[in-house]
Amino acid sequence: MELSFIERGVIAAILIGFIAPMVGSFLAVRRSSIISDSLSHVTLTGISAGVLLGQTWNIITINPLYTGFIFALIGSLVIEKLRQTYHHFQELAAPIILSAGVGLSAVIMSASKSGYSEWYDYLFGSVVSVTEADLMFIVITSITVILIFFLFYKELISVSFDQEYASVSGISIKHINFVFSLLVALVISMSMKVVGILLVGALVSLPVASALQIAKSFKKTLIWGIVLAETAVLTGVYFSYHFNIATGGTIVVASSVILLMVLMQNYVQLFVNRRKQ
Known part of the structure; x- marks a missing residue:
């Protein structure tokens, strides 16, 4: 059975809403x-490179989602390496990669012949632009992320909360950090078509920020993060489709609200409790 464009977009959005806060919870703990x-922004470089290669080599069809994932994975590994290099200044790793990604993206995009509308979909997301190939990539990526979480959940928890304890317990921190880098790269690359490259970070962070205000444990933070992310995603998709506005922006606004x-x-609640005292 062939899915319509809106059905593809909704399925992709639901999957992204389920996966993004899972990774976001671990990022918050770390x-x-x-x-x-x-x-x-590194993923944007990969997409730009994929689009440019597709225009240059007309013989080969290149899906920018694949090149975006490759660049995201390389970027996540470089960030991890920089965090080790700048051991006492680990916060420098992210801005270094961000700056390099923006610069390379600008250079490659200026060399591309693509129109504004194509870049707009990648930058801010579009629920109606999800193709069958995109949906297949998102489905496979979602399954992969869920399997990795189930297989390495305890190790990811241990390394995220206490690396010294994890090391003493015999857990290979280097390998688990690579697995986590793979998870982040998968989530970023799968989310960009619906949420948009410039806004995917918000979907990863905002539902988790809300969940942290509600939940009293990490598992409940995961559950609440997923619930709130799905609420924001479905609300955003509904309003973006009916009012013809950017999907990613609407999802992020819903998450912010x-x-x-x-x-x-x-x-x-705090005010009421103080009045009771």
């Missing part, structure tokens, strides 16, 4: 949420 923004509501609820 205090490395900025990495998602840095990798999104949810975070604001959660914060306001907490402040109200």
Whole structure:
């Protein structure tokens, strides 16, 4: 059965809403949420390179999602290496990669013959632009991410919360960090067609930020993050389709509104508790 363009977009959005906060929860624990923004710009470099190669080599059809994933994976590994190099200044790794990604993207995009509309879809997302090949990539990527989470969940938890304990326990921190880099690269590359490269970092971070205000444990943070992300994604897709506005931007606005509501609820609850005392 062939899916319509809107059905493809909705399925892709639901999968992204499920996967993104899973990685975002670990990034929050590692205090490395900025990495998602840095990798999104590196992914833009990969997409630009894929588009340019497709225009240069007319014989070969290149899906920019694949080149975007390759660049995202390389970028995540470089960030991890830089974090080790600048051991006492690890926060420098993300801005270094972000700056390099933006510069390379600008150079490659200027050499490309693509029109504004194509770049707009990649930058800000478009639920109606998801092709069958894109959906297949997103489905395979989602399954891969879920399998990796189930296989390495305990190790990821241990390394994220206490690397010294993980090392003493015999866990290979280097290997687990590579697995985590692969996870981040997969999530960033699969999200860019719906959410947009410039906004994917927000979908990774905002639902988790809301969940942290509600949940009292890491597992509950994961669950609440997924619930809130799906709420934002479905709301964003609905309004973007009916009002013909950018999908990624609408999803991020919905996520921001949810975070604001959660914060306001907490402040109200705190005020009520103080009045009772």
